[in-house]
Amino acid sequence: RKEVEQDPGPFNVPEGATVAFNCTYSNSASQSFFWYRQDCRKEPKLLMSVYSSGNEDGRFTAQLNRASQYISLLIRDSKLSDSATYLCVVNTGGFKTIFGAGTRLFVKA
Amino acid sequence: DARVTQTPRHKVTEMGQEVTMRCQPILGHNTVFWYRQTMMQGLELLAYFRNRAPLDDSGMPKDRFSAEMPDATLATLKIQPSEPRDSAVYFCASGPPGPLGADTQYFGPGTRLTVL
Numbered sequence: 001r002k003e004v005e006q007d008p009g010p011f012n013v014p015e016g017a018t019v020a021f022n023c024t025y026s027n028s029a030s031q032s033f034f035w036y037r038q039d040c041r042k043e044p045k046l047l048m049s050v051y052s053s054g055n056e057d058g059r060f061t062a063q064l065n066r067a068s069q070y071i072s073l074l075i076r077d078s079k080l081s082d083s084a085t086y087l088c089v090v091n092t093g094g095f096k097t098i099f100g101a102g103t104r105l106f107v108k109a
Numbered sequence: 110d111a112r113v114t115q116t117p118r119h120k121v122t123e124m125g126q127e128v129t130m131r132c133q134p135i136l137g138h139n140t141v142f143w144y145r146q147t148m149m150q151g152l153e154l155l156a157y158f159r160n161r162a163p164l165d166d167s168g169m170p171k172d173r174f175s176a177e178m179p180d181a182t183l184a185t186l187k188i189q190p191s192e193p194r195d196s197a198v199y200f201c202a203s204g205p206p207g208p209l210g211a212d213t214q215y216f217g218p219g220t221r222l223t224v225l
Contacts, residue, residue: 032212043200043216044152087152095140095164095204095211099152 001026003098004090010104017078021103023071023088032091033064035073037084038102044087047073078107111135113203113217121223127189130220132201133182140204141184142214143169143176147197155199158184191224198222 006023013019025033033050048055050062050071061074071088088100114133122128134141143155156166161178169176173192178184188195198221202214 034212043218045216046213049212091211095142095157095159097142097154097211097214099144099154101151 002101003027003092004088004100006088006100006103008101008103010106012106012108013078014108015078015080017107018074018076019078019105020075021073021086021088021105023073023100023103025069025071025088025090025098027090027092028066028069030069030090030092033071034089034091035060035062035071036087036089036099038087039084044099047086075105078105080107080109083107111215113201113215115199115201115217115220117220118218119221119223121225122191123225124192125190126224127187128191128195128222128224130186130199130201130222132184132186132203132217134184134201134203135205135215136182137205138203138215139181139206140211140214141178142202142204143184143186144200144202144216145197146200146219152200155186188222191222193224196222196224 035047036044037047038044050064052064054063059076063072085102085104087102090098116131142157146152155169156176175187198219200219202216
């Protein structure tokens with residue numbers, strides 16, 4: 001079993017739709033959690049951190065459920081520019097960060 | 110706009126040749142990470158440094174890979190000898206001092222390596 005698992009997708013949604021991604025992690029001692037975004041043939045970029053209390057940044061909402069060991073990302077009012085691969089990232093302690101394989105999102109006009 | 114730089118951006122080489130990839134972290138950042146990305150395995154952490162000292166390189170094949178930080182402005186990843194299975198995109202990332210060093214990583218554009 002991989003340490004961080006994501007549904008690879010792809011998710012194909014129309015503009016304006018709401019889409020949600022989930023990610024599960026296996027190490028219960030994991031300390032911090034993030035979502036990164038990666039455009040085709042580009043480097044990953046930090047999208048947002050994930051806190052137990054949940055956090056929101058514009059159209060994006062991230063949530064952490066420690067008891068069930070999963071992380072979620074909700075995108076509201078999808079834009080064409082949201083098309084990308086979304087990577088779930090878990091810090092298992094110190095500086096060791098584990099990336100999920102990513103979920104591909106295509107937003108269509 | 111401070112960025113992580115990597116050279117070369119593309120490298121095509123033949124099996125058995127030595128490959129050296131270079132990374133210049135963002136000025137002032139003291140944490141450096143090396144990752145490898147392939148379609149099959151996704152992003153894999155190879156090694157990371159803090160204040161130029163290697164903290165963990167357990168993700169790296171020791172027999173052919175080596176990572177160093179000769180100074181605070183340069184990190185290198187070397188493969189000798191290279192094999193076709195090393196073909197991948199190699200990313201370097203840097204993080205700022207303090208507890209956010211691992212949490213906030215800034216990636217370079219990557220080196221796309223093809224070993225024939």
